[in-house]
Amino acid sequence: MKNKNTNSGADTLLAEHMETDSGGMLRRHFLKASALVGGGLMLRFSWLSGLKPMDKMVNPNLTEQGSQLNGYIQITPDNIVKILCPNPEFGQNVMTSLPMIVAEELDVDWKNVVVEMGPHDNVKLGPQFTGGSNSVRMYWTPLRNAGASARQMLIEAAAKAWSVPASEITAKEGVLSHISGKTATYGEMAAAAANVAVPKDVQLKSAKDFTIVRNSKKNAEGPKIVTGKPLFGLDYWQEGMKIAMIEHPPAFGLKLKSFDASQALKMPGIVDVFSLKLYEDGYEQAGFDTRTFNDLLVVVGNSTWEVMNARKKLKTAWEPIGETKYNVVGWRGDKREVVVPAGLESTSAHLEKMAAYAKGAAKELRKDGDPETAFKNAAQVIERTYHAPFLAHNCMEPINFFAHVTDEQALLVGPLQGPGWIEPSLSKILNLPPEKIEIQMTRMGGGFGRRAYGHYMTEAALISRKVKSPVKLIYTREDDMTYGIYRPMYTATYRAALDANKNLIGFHVKGGGIPEHPIHANRFPAGAVDNYLAEGWEIPSNITIGAFRAPRSNFNAAAEQSFLDEVAEAMGKDPIDFRLELLQRAKTNPVGQNNEYDADRYAGVLELLKEKSGWGKPENSHKKRGVAAYFCHNSYAGHVVDMVIRDGEPYVEHVTSAMDCGIVVNPDAAINMVQGAVVDGIGNALYGALTHKDGAPEQSNFHNYRIIRHHEAPRNIDVHFVQNDIDPTGLGEPPFPPVFGAVANALYKATGNRKYMQPFTVEPPNTQG
Amino acid sequence: MAKYTLKVNGKTFKVDVDASTPLLWVLRDHLHLPGTKYGCGMALCGACTVHLNGAATRSCVLPVSSVGKSEITTIEGLSEQGDHPVQKAWLEHDVAQCGYCQSGQIMNAAALLKTTPNPTDEEIENFMSGNICRCGTYLRIKEAIKTASGQ
Ligand code: FES
Ligand code: FES
Numbered sequence: 001m002k003n004k005n006t007n008s009g010a011d012t013l014l015a016e017h018m019e020t021d022s023g024g025m026l027r028r029h030f031l032k033a034s035a036l037v038g039g040g041l042m043l044r045f046s047w048l049s050g051l052k053p054m055d056k057m058v059n060p061n062l063t064e065q066g067s068q069l070n071g072y073i074q075i076t077p078d079n080i081v082k083i084l085c086p087n088p089e090f091g092q093n094v095m096t097s098l099p100m101i102v103a104e105e106l107d108v109d110w111k112n113v114v115v116e117m118g119p120h121d122n123v124k125l126g127p128q129f130t131g132g133s134n135s136v137r138m139y140w141t142p143l144r145n146a147g148a149s150a151r152q153m154l155i156e157a158a159a160k161a162w163s164v165p166a167s168e169i170t171a172k173e174g175v176l177s178h179i180s181g182k183t184a185t186y187g188e189m190a191a192a193a194a195n196v197a198v199p200k201d202v203q204l205k206s207a208k209d210f211t212i213v214r215n216s217k218k219n220a221e222g223p224k225i226v227t228g229k230p231l232f233g234l235d236y237w238q239e240g241m242k243i244a245m246i247e248h249p250p251a252f253g254l255k256l257k258s259f260d261a262s263q264a265l266k267m268p269g270i271v272d273v274f275s276l277k278l279y280e281d282g283y284e285q286a287g288f289d290t291r292t293f294n295d296l297l298v299v300v301g302n303s304t305w306e307v308m309n310a311r312k313k314l315k316t317a318w319e320p321i322g323e324t325k326y327n328v329v330g331w332r333g334d335k336r337e338v339v340v341p342a343g344l345e346s347t348s349a350h351l352e353k354m355a356a357y358a359k360g361a362a363k364e365l366r367k368d369g370d371p372e373t374a375f376k377n378a379a380q381v382i383e384r385t386y387h388a389p390f391l392a393h394n395c396m397e398p399i400n401f402f403a404h405v406t407d408e409q410a411l412l413v414g415p416l417q418g419p420g421w422i423e424p425s426l427s428k429i430l431n432l433p434p435e436k437i438e439i440q441m442t443r444m445g446g447g448f449g450r451r452a453y454g455h456y457m458t459e460a461a462l463i464s465r466k467v468k469s470p471v472k473l474i475y476t477r478e479d480d481m482t483y484g485i486y487r488p489m490y491t492a493t494y495r496a497a498l499d500a501n502k503n504l505i506g507f508h509v510k511g512g513g514i515p516e517h518p519i520h521a522n523r524f525p526a527g528a529v530d531n532y533l534a535e536g537w538e539i540p541s542n543i544t545i546g547a548f549r550a551p552r553s554n555f556n557a558a559a560e561q562s563f564l565d566e567v568a569e570a571m572g573k574d575p576i577d578f579r580l581e582l583l584q585r586a587k588t589n590p591v592g593q594n595n596e597y598d599a600d601r602y603a604g605v606l607e608l609l610k611e612k613s614g615w616g617k618p619e620n621s622h623k624k625r626g627v628a629a630y631f632c633h634n635s636y637a638g639h640v641v642d643m644v645i646r647d648g649e650p651y652v653e654h655v656t657s658a659m660d661c662g663i664v665v666n667p668d669a670a671i672n673m674v675q676g677a678v679v680d681g682i683g684n685a686l687y688g689a690l691t692h693k694d695g696a697p698e699q700s701n702f703h704n705y706r707i708i709r710h711h712e713a714p715r716n717i718d719v720h721f722v723q724n725d726i727d728p729t730g731l732g733e734p735p736f737p738p739v740f741g742a743v744a745n746a747l748y749k750a751t752g753n754r755k756y757m758q759p760f761t762v763e764p765p766n767t768q769g
Numbered sequence: 770m771a772k773y774t775l776k777v778n779g780k781t782f783k784v785d786v787d788a789s790t791p792l793l794w795v796l797r798d799h800l801h802l803p804g805t806k807y808g809c810g811m812a813l814c815g816a817c818t819v820h821l822n823g824a825a826t827r828s829c830v831l832p833v834s835s836v837g838k839s840e841i842t843t844i845e846g847l848s849e850q851g852d853h854p855v856q857k858a859w860l861e862h863d864v865a866q867c868g869y870c871q872s873g874q875i876m877n878a879a880a881l882l883k884t885t886p887n888p889t890d891e892e893i894e895n896f897m898s899g900n901i902c903r904c905g906t907y908l909r910i911k912e913a914i915k916t917a918s919g920q
Contacts, residue, residue, distance in 0.1 A: 093866075216863075218860065219865055221865075222859075222860050223851055225865045225871050226851060226856040226871065227804070227845065227856065228803070228845050229804070230803045230804075231868065232806075232869060234803070234806070237801060303790075303798045304798055304807075305786075305789075305790045305791065305794040305798070309787075309789075395867075395869075395903060396903045397806070398808075444867060445806075445867050445868070445870075446867045446869060446903050446904060447867075477810060668863055675906075675908050675909070676904045677905070679906075679907060683905070701809050701810075701813060702901060703813055709898045709901060709907075710897040710898045710910065710911070711895065711898045713907035715890060717908055
C-alpha cells in the first residue's frame with residue numbers, strides 16, 4: 001500500500017458527482033488515460049466514484065478514496081481487454097459479473113476480455129468487502145462510466161486518424177467502423193486513444209441496448225476450478241513454509257491454564273509448541289476483530305499430518321474465564337464496552353432463559369397507532385413463538401491463512417471477505433505501518449459471513465513472527481466448527497389481533513436472541529397494519545456470533561412468514577392474496593414512517609410467483625405447497641416449495657422462485673445463486689443446528705452436523721426474475737431467508753403439524769460417505 | 770517414517786512419510802498437488818475424492834501405507850487438457866459457485882460414469898450423496914453428469 005495521500009477537495013467532487021449521476025449523462029472527475037508500455041491504452045478510474053452515502057458502511061473513508069484512481073481497463077494492440085476486479089470472490093461470481101459491466105459500456109467482444117483479481121489496497125480500493133450483497137450494486141455506476149469513457153476515447157482516436165467527424169463512427173464488439181466502410185479494432189486504436197483527452201461527459205447505454213449485461217457469461221475461473229488449480233487459501237504454498245494449528249479450549253467460557261508439550265515436541269516434524277495471546281490486555285477491538293478464544297496454544301510443524309498427530313499428545317488444563325470486558329470501536333468510530341459473561345452455557349438452559357426473557361421487559365423498536373387497545377378489543381388473538389438455533393457457517397474450505405512476518409514487513413495470503421477491515425488491526429498489533437503489510441486475496445471456498453472476521457489472519461501473523469518462518473495456519477473441520485462465530489440463537493413471539501370481521505387490526509412482534517435480537521422493526525408488515533408494535537430483548541453470552549448469510553433476516557423470514565401463513569388461514573384467506581392485500585394497504589395508505597420496503601416491488605414478486613408456480617390452479621391442488629416472500633439487502637425474493645414425505649422425512653421436490661433484484665447482470669450465474677440459496681435454506685431449515693452442553697459445542701464434523709446432501713436437494717428449482725430496468729440490487733443473500741418460511745409452510749401442508757422450532761427435522765444423520 | 774513409491778497421474782513419486790499419513794496429505798503437502806481438497810478428514814464430505822485404480826476413494830482416510838501399487842488419479846490428472854467429458858459438462862452447466870467441493874464432485878462423477886455410463890436420477894443421487902456442496906450446486910451437478918453421459 002503506497003501513496004497514502006489525502007485529497008481535501010474530494011468531498012466537493014464527490015457531492016458534485018452524486019448530483020449528476022441520476023440521468024444518463026455523467027460528469028467524469030476520476031478518470032486518467034495513459035499509454036501502455038508496448039503500445040495500447042490504460043484507463044484508470046475510480047471504483048468508488050459513484051457511491052451513495054449509505055455505502056459508507058462498506059467504505060468508511062469514502063471521501064478520501066473517492067478521487068483515487070483504483071481500477072483500470074487496459075487495451076493492448078492485440079485487442080485484448082484486461083479488467084481488474086477489486087473484490088474477493090467466494091462463489092458470488094463477482095470476478096465475472098463486475099467486468100461484464102465494464103465490457104458492456106466499452107462494447108467489446110467478451111471473448112477478448114481477461115479478468116484479473118486486484119491486489120489488496122486499503123487506501124485505493126477501500127476495504128474490498130464482499131458481503132451485504134453489495135458488490136454489483138455499489139460498482140454499477142462507476143464501472144459503466146469507465147467503460148463508456150474508454151469507448152468514447154477510442155472513437156475520438158479513430159476520428160482523428162481518419163480525419164472524419166466522431167459522429168460518423170460506431171463502436172461495436174471491439175471494432176470501430178466509419179460509414180465509409182473503414183474499420184479498425186480497439187487494439188489498433190488503443191495507443192492513439194491514450195492521447196485523447198478523457199471525456200467530460202459520456203452517454204451511457206440504455207438498458208434495452210445491453211448485449212453483454214443480461215446475457216449469461218460463464219464463470220471466468222471455471223476452467224481453473226474444474227482442473228483443480230491452486231486457487232484457494234488452503235492451496236497456497238511457499239518453500240520452507242511450516243504448518244500451524246491451534247489447540248483451543250473444549251468449551252466456551254474456558255481458557256488455557258497450563259500445558260505440557262514434552263510429548264508433543266518429541267513427535268516427528270514438530271518445530272515448536274507455545275502459547276500466545278491474540279490481543280493484549282486493553283486492546284481496543286475493531287468491529288470485525290471478533291474472536292472466540294484469546295489464549296492460543298499453538299503447534300507448529302513441517303506437515304499437516306504431523307501437526308495433527310502431535311496435537312493428540314498435548315497435555316492441557318483449562319480453567320473458567322471470569323466475566324471479561326473490552327472496548328470495541330465500530331466503523332463509525334463509535335466506542336462501546338462489551339461485557340462477556342462467565343459460565344459454561346448449555347442449549348437447554350438457553351431455551352429456559354429465553355422463555356423467561358420473552359415474558360419480561362423489552363426495548364420498544366417501533367410503535368404505530370395503539371396496539372394495546374387493539375389487542376384488548378380484539379375478537380381473536382393469535383399468538384405463536386418461534387425458535388432457531390445457533391448455526392455454524394461450515395464453509396467447505398476450513399479457516400486458514402498464510403503469513404510471513406518479519407520485523408520489517410508482512411505478507412499475508414488467504415481467504416478473507418473484507419481485508420480492509422482487518423488490516424488496520426493487524427498494523428496496530430504487529431506495529432508495522434500499512435505500507436509494509438501486503439495482503440493477497442485468494443478465492444474463498446465459501447464465506448457466508450464467516451470470513452468477515454479475520455482474527456485467523458492475525459493469528460497466523462503472530463505465529464509466523466514468533467517462529468520466524470513462513471507459516472500456514474489451518475483449522476481442522478473440528479476446529480472450524482467448534483471455534484466458530486455463529487449465527488445467533490433467536491426466538492420471537494408474534495401476535496395478531498383480528499376483529500369480529502376477521503380484519504387484521506393489530507400486529508405485535510417481540511423478538512430476542514443470544515446475544516442479539518433479530519428484529520427489523522421497519523419491515524413488512526410494518527406499514528400495513530394500523531396498530532403495530534415491535535420490541536427486542538437480548539441475553540448476553542460468551543458464545544461468539546457474527547454475520548451469517550442475510551443476518552437476522554434468515555430468522556425473521558422463517559418466523560414472520562410462518563406466522564402470516566397461520567394468520568391467513570385463521571382469516572380464511574389465501575396466503576398470497578392476504579400478503580397482497582397488506583401490501584396494497586402499505587402502498588396506498590402506508591402506516592408510520594421509515595418503511596424500508598417498496599410495496600410495489602414486493603407485490604410484484606408475489607404476483608410473479610403466483611403466475612409461475614400455478615398457485616391455486618386445480619392441477620396443483622394435490623401438492624403440499626408452502627409460500628413465503630421477504631425483503632432484504634434492497635431486493636425482493638419469494639419461493640413456492642412443493643414437499644412430500646419420503647421415507648418418513650420431509651423432502652422438497654420442486655421449488656418455484658421469484659426475485660426482483662433490478663437488472664440481472666449475469667442471468668445464468670444469478671439463477672445458480674438463487675438455486676444455491678434455496679438448497680442452503682432447505683438444508684438449514686430442516687437440519688442445521690449447533691447446540692452446546694456445558695459450554696462445549698455438541699457438533700464437530702459432518703457426522704453430527706447435518707448438511708443437506710445431493711439426494712436431499714430438489715430436482716427442480718425454477719427461477720424467475722421480475723424484468724425491470726432498476727439498477728441492480730442484492731442477489732447473494734435475499735433469496736435465502738424466505739426459503740425457511742416456505743419450507744415451514746409446506747411442512748404444515750405435508751404433515752398437518754406446524755413446526756415452531758428449527759431445525760424442523762432433528763433425526764440424526766446417517767450419511768457416511 | 771518410511772519410504773513409499775506412488776504412482777500418481779501416470780508419474781512415479783517417492784515420499785518419506787509416516788505410514789499412517791493419509792494419501793490426501795501426501796498429495797497436498799508432499800507432492801504439491803492441491804487440487805484434491807480437505808473438507809472433513811473423516812470420509813464425510815467427498816472433497817478429497819481421488820481414483821484408486823479407477824474407483825472413487827476418499828483420500829483423507831486412506832493411509833499411504835495401504836496404497837501399494839495402485840494407480841492414483843487426482844483432478845490434476847483426470848485429463849491432460851481439462852477436457853474430460855465430466856470437466857467439459859461442468860463448464861457447460863457453469864456448475865461451480867465457490868468451487869471448493871468441485872474437484873471431489875468431478876472425480877466422484879467420473880468414477881460413477883465408468884461403472885454406470887447412463888445413470889438415472891436415483892443412481893446419481895445415491896452415488897453423489899457422499900459429496901457435500903455447501904453452496905448447494907447439486908442440481909447442476911446432476912445435469913452436468915447427465916450431459917457427460919450423453920443423456
Ligand atoms: S476430506 Fe475426505 S471426505 Fe471430507
Ligand atoms: S461450489 Fe462451493 S462448496 Fe460446492
